[in-house]
Amino acid sequence: MTEQDFSVPLDAPKYYRPDPSYREQSWIGDYEEAYQRFIADPDGFWRERAAEIEWFEPFDRVMEWDFPYARWFLNGKLNITHNCLDRHVQKGRANKVALFWRGEQGEEKAYTYSQLLRNVSAFANALKRMGVKKGDRVCIYMPVVPEQVIAMLACARIGAVHSVVFGGFGVNALNQRIRDSGSKVVITSDVSMRRGKEIQLKPIVEEAVVNAPSVEAIIVHRRGTPMVELHSEIELDFYELLERESNYCEPESMDAEDPLFLLYTSGTTGSPKGIIHACGGYAVGTQYTTKYVLDVKEDDVYWCTADPGWITGHSYVVYGPLLNGATVFFTETTPDFPDHGIWWKLIRDYGVSIFYTAPTAIRMFMRVGEQWSDRYDLSSLRVLASVGEPLNPEAFEWFYHHIGKDRCPIVDTWWQTETGMHMITTMVGEPMRPGFAGKPIPGVVADVVDMDGRSVEAGNGGFLAIKRPWPSMLRTVYNDDERYRKYWTTLDSLYTATDLAVKGHDGNIMVIGRADDLIIVAGHNIGTAEVESALVSHEAVAEAAVIGVPDPVKGNQIKAFAILKDGYAGSDRLKSDLRYHVRMTVGPIAMPGEIEFVDSLPKTRSGKIVRRVLRAKELGMDPGDTSTLED
Structure with a gap:
């Protein structure tokens, strides 16, 4: 590939520069200085980040690399829910709101950190009483409700490996994931709500477990009216289980390399891949990036619009924000129901200050026009962020001008299910270039390379590659290690998921898309x-x-x-x-x-x-x- 293959104005770039106060007040400070500190001492950098969470037993070494396998924070012991809940309760955040939730019909729930800890503990005790133990897989198939978060954290509390399946999947997709993971328990809701309609989930689960011999029980969060009947021989009520248990469960001591969760992602061909993430590295990576990339502060109200059924929901709705003691807003509402102003209304009503969403949503709002967002006071917003696919320049401009009112930095993040955490972005306070995600964050060594793994010259396109391991990297593909090895062997000794990118003369990287999204004309x-x-x-x-x-x-x-x-x-x-x-x-x-x-x-x-x-x-x-x- 040559420069002429990409219509990028590399010689006359356009930048937006945030008010200097953003850099001064950001956690990262000066990006270049922070990045050079990392390059000079990578282990020291990650040792400092790991020190921001609590360990039951300290680790011996930061990282061991046996290509293509990495082990991080060797022999360290921790529990991610202790870091998400207990330590905040113990350090003065007991009565701080951890979760604000709003249902599609206007229902509202709020959980302080102490309330969330009690609910998670009780549900964890219920799972233990049912025979779920460390290493067992638990499938969670639920809508965007607080009970979904409670179920995820309860699994992590006792060392069970959760496999969250998006609540919009059908019978075959759910059955495939239950069977592949060998899930012992399935946790679901009777219904989800979408654009004013009840979508029945329980019948999907009942059909999906017919040929899934590993399943011993189904736990049902009943929210519909009238209350759905349960089959007593296998189905149990979520709140009946929770309410009969003690509200404290001792967190399981987990080795840093023990699996935390299993999450299936679809490839361009073939069956879905079960990505395994480990307890220690994932905790460090998501805590670090939520704090330093999204710039979460103590008094922020933080909203990521992703469903917890996806990696963005895992990392930046649940684990990353709670690791930082944030106040998280999340909602069941879609951006166009009951009208195209609902999300802007929610930002106003809850005082959201950090808003993290997808380019698809931004382009939908562009399509219907800014008259919807102009109806609401969005002055609480401090940081805007984007995830899911490249943020095209037109969407950047609209987001910046009409939602950020020419003052909020836009953090356009490139990362993947496999990476677990942000990898490339423009850090808060740094100059933003529309169409370009930005530079590798401190802790990540990324480059644009040719087919032989050689760095391309600035202004040229190639494959986006990661040159060093990072803590939250996937550990393997469940039951298919050969698929894992391909990430590191497609290009010689470099990690790649075959995304194409262009490297600008200023060091910024534009992500073009998948390598199979090339057309040869x-x-x-x-x-x-x-x-x-x-x-x-x-x-x-x-x-x-x-x-x-x-x-x-x-x-x-x-x-x-x-x-x-x-x-x-x-x-x-x-x-x-x-x-x-x-x-x-x-x-x-x-x-x-x-x-x-x-x-x-x-x-x-x-x-x-x-x-x-x-x-x-x-x-x-x-x-x-x-x-x-x-x-």
């Missing part, structure tokens, strides 16, 4: 993201996805799928305008041969467009694993 490599970015920069387009379809002359031609903003109608004239717009923005080689106007695009729940589904539909092929799709 007449011998030219065209990144899907650059064509999509050109399309959404047109005033009529809210979202876009492009794929390559076979062409007898060019090998491939580009087909685009576009969602239009409200007030615009699809027409042949608009198609011609869009082709011309792409030609002028990217170049004639990138002009779509065909444009189709659509109402929606296939996406994962984290907001990533799954282009292979579009490609498979276009070519009449099997799309492969679609269990992680939103619709």
Whole structure:
């Protein structure tokens, strides 16, 4: 790949610079100075970060590397829930709100740190009474409710490995994950709420466990009216279990390398991968990045819009914020129900100061217009953040101007289920460059390399690679270690999940997308993201996805799928305008041969467009694993 393959204005970059007070008051301070301290003494850097949590027994060494396997904080003993709950209760945060929750129907719940500890302890005792022990797997299939967080923490309290499955999955996807993990218990709710409708979860679980011989019991959080009946031989009520138990459970002493949780993520092909994260490294990584990247402070009200069923929810709804003693707001509401102003209303009502969401949501708000956000006072906001896919420049600009009111830094984070924590971003207080995620955070050595693993020159594109182990890295793929090894052997001795990126002359990195999101047109490599970015920069387009379809002359031609903003109608004239717009923005080689106007695009729940589904539909092929799709 060469510079001409990417339509990036590398020679005339645009920056936004936050008020100097942001850097002065941030935990990280000066980024370059902090990064050089890490490079000079990596073990010393991580030893300092590890000292910010409490250990039952101190570790002997920071890290042991036996390619491609790492062990972190060797022989250290801890429990992540002691660090999320007990130590805050013991150090003056007993009556501080840990969780604010709002249901779709307007229900509200709040838990102080002492209340959350009591609930987690009681449920942990209930699991122990049922025979769940250290190392057992527990499947959690629930909507976004406080009981989901309580169940996760209760498992971690006793050393059980939780496998959280997103509550929107169907029978086959749930059964596959239960069977692969060998889960002993399934925890669910009878219903979830979505856009005013009750979605029945219990019947899905009942069907999913039919061919899952490892399951001994199902725990049901009953919230529907009338109360659903339980099958006494296998089903138990969540609150009946909780209320009969003692409200203190001694936290299990866990080795730093003991597994904490198992989380399934979909690859582009094949069955879902069960990613294993370890107790010690994951705790250190998520505590560090929540504090230093998102800049969480004692009086912040923090809202990450992710579902706890995904890694963003694990790391930045549950564990990272609670490790820092934060006040976390989370909600069952979708961003468009009962109207497109609900999220802005919640920010106003709860005084949210840190708002972490996905580019997909931002582009949806762009589509309906800023008149919705303008109705509400958003002056409580201090930091904005983005996750899930690259934040295109147009979405950055809208987010910065209309939500941040030209004052809030935007932290555009690149990381993965496999990394467990943030890896690349622009730290709070540093100059922000629209379209570029930023630089490796202190603690991470990242680069853009060619197929041989050699660093590319600034201004060029290549594969995004991580050159050193980090504490919260995945330890293996459950029951499939060979899939784990591929992360480190695809490029020689470097970690890669085959994302493409461009390295700017200023050291900032633009993440382009997956390597399989390249289209080769007449011998030219065209990144899907650059064509999509050109399309959404047109005033009529809210979202876009492009794929390559076979062409007898060019090998491939580009087909685009576009969602239009409200007030615009699809027409042949608009198609011609869009082709011309792409030609002028990217170049004639990138002009779509065909444009189709659509109402929606296939996406994962984290907001990533799954282009292979579009490609498979276009070519009449099997799309492969679609269990992680939103619709």
